[in-house]
Amino acid sequence: MTSNLDLTIVVPTYNLGHYLPETLKSIQxxxxxxxxxxxxDASTDGTAQTVADFVKGIPNFHATGFNDHRGIGAARN
Structure with a gap:
């Protein structure tokens, strides 16, 4: 997918718990x-569902994830 936007933000997530809502609010x-x-990165605390819900309906926002924990480097790449 080609984008005309000047900036792409990549946020690795893993069990962010109570930190995530404030982070997403700031991004928004x-x-x-x-x-x-x-x-x-295969969170076990509901982080994956939170990010999936957050991006719904926003064309330039995307959520994806791993089935197994791979570490921050893999998530960044």
Missing amino acids: QQTIDFELWLID
């Missing part, structure tokens, strides 16, 4: 157009 308040990728 940005004032420039950007593409967002939330990459879940």
Whole structure:
């Protein structure tokens, strides 16, 4: 997919628990157009569902994840 946006934000997630809602709120308040990728690293605390729900209906926001924990480096890549 080709995008005309100048900025892509990649956020690795893993068991973020109570930190995640504030992080997502901060991202959503940005004032420039950007593409967002939330990459879940096989969280066990509901983080994956939270990010999936967050991106619904926002064309430039995407969520994906791993079935097994691979570490932050794999999530960033």
